Amino acid sequence: MNLSDFEKTNYSGLYVSKVAHPTFGKKYIARFQHERKRYVKVLGYTKKDNLTKKSALNLMQKFKDSIVIEDKKTNIEMKQIISDNAKPENIDEIQKLKSENDLMRSILGEFQEHDKDSLKDGIQKLYDAEELKQYQIELIKLQNYLENENKRMIILFEGRDASGKGGAIRRITRYMNNKHYRIVALGKPTETQKNQWFLQRYIEHFPTGGEIVLFDRSWYNRAMVEPIFGFCTQEEYEIFMEDVVNFEQDLVRQGMILIKLYFSVSKAEQKRRFDRRINDPLRQWKFSEVDMQAQDLWGEFSEKKYEMLRRTNSRSAPWHIVRSDDKHKARLEAVKIILNSVDYDGRNYALDFQPNEKVNISVQKELMQMRKSQNY
Template identity: 50%
Template sequence: MEKLSEKDLKKLNSNKGLLSILMNDTINLPKTIRYIDYEKQLKVLQIELIRQQACIIDKNMRVIVLFEGRDAAGKGGSIRRITERINPRHFRIVALPKPTIVEKSQWYFQRYIQQFPKAGEIVFFDRSWYNRAVVEPVNGFCTNEEYRIFMKQVNDFERMITESGILLVKIYMSISKKEQAKRFEDIKNDPLKQWKMSKVDERAQELWDSYTFYKNKMFENTKNGGIPFKVIKANRKTDARIEAVQHLLKSIPYDKNREI
């Protein structure tokens, strides 16, 4: 291991540093230092998120933030870091279950529209209407015709959203097959996380190439007048969370000098 600098030693000797070391079964000092730096940077960015939300409220803005990505890519974790310090009365997290019989009889986008933000509100979708672009065709949950219609309509749908004054931010969390397998194993071995593993998740590794095919078609479709995704490399969770926050701050204008 490389010799630690005096600055790094101070980080390790702090309350956060000592707590991080004690909480892990194995001592990994470089990892601990990275985590301390991450926590410090995240706190600064979360203050900016508070400023940004205050402007959204004051200006009656309506904001939708989509998080897409493979199973275990870190969508939920990123959403939690974004929302943990902002005003809970002015945001919602939406993670819809599978559609009901009634919802299946409706226009595909209808149940998502019902979750759209009111003035001064941010809605975070932990998976969105893009289920029909990737998850549904891969797992046989929709017909080829339903998929074709979705891909034809989605860009127009999003254009109507943005033309109505709603700000739409689209983030895709990207992980490797090896990293997904590792995270699945961690989930299976942790009693506090086992609920996260679904039957769809269990087949994700087997269907990896099929997911890749439809993911690429989804990205390609945005070139036909659609809104592109911000793709974030998410193999290292802390880096991905920071990048997601930074992208959100860049995507929605706000007064950076506002007092809070």
């Protein structure tokens, strides 16, 4: 409830809700502040009069008294601990622990009331965001360079369902100038597009000078998804696999900066993410009929992935394999790959641009791993 939902009483710092709150058994709510902390308590009344306000005052005073008593108790206990551990080094250690505890409380508030794993996850996300932010600054420099030099960039994001492509795209573009980038995620082709040259509907979205286009799935749908689900013939698949390398070489020869990222998620991690989508109301919209088949068709997708990487990796347009079981590390490596593709102005050489070889995997290493196991 917001402060606007309360009205001030004659007592300093004490507020009572304007209406009986249905969530709390149609009872009135008291709100007050103590030591810069705000407290809300349920009053045992369904109507509001002077008795209600008096009850709210008593409730506030009783609670404040309990806080004071608790503080005194804590101080007594602390003095007892110090007395029992009277060595100077023990006293210093206790004071240090108390300072750390006070600092943690000032930041996290009543952290004991929250789930431990949720707190750890939330704090880790803050650390991850701060680490990534330095590289996001570099992405803005890269974008400015492309605009000033009138250069064009295409970034392809490929990978199995739930491999982390969308999350990576959001982090990469978060602080970019939205006038100079576009995210393209094409749906099913129309009847007209089905009768066109396959690559034509992608070319329509290619960048102009100074622009970046990020494809959330790309023409490589024809290399993996379409043949598995019967959306193209075997002949159409073979024609694409034979022609795509030359097509990309022509793009690069004409000045296009082409970056191909493949997010490689393990079978176990994909299942965990699917289960989370099913059980989490905030993520259920992400789950689709295709997702339901992804685990059952893992072997078929692995075969097509292997052929795609083997046959379409080239010197002018290489694949960059990003192991994506750890989302943050995958996003960080994807950003590094993009930044390392261009010698832009003003690079911050204090940052580490070296690839993490456990996450940023060469195509040869990925293919070797897949020959041993289809886990990726």
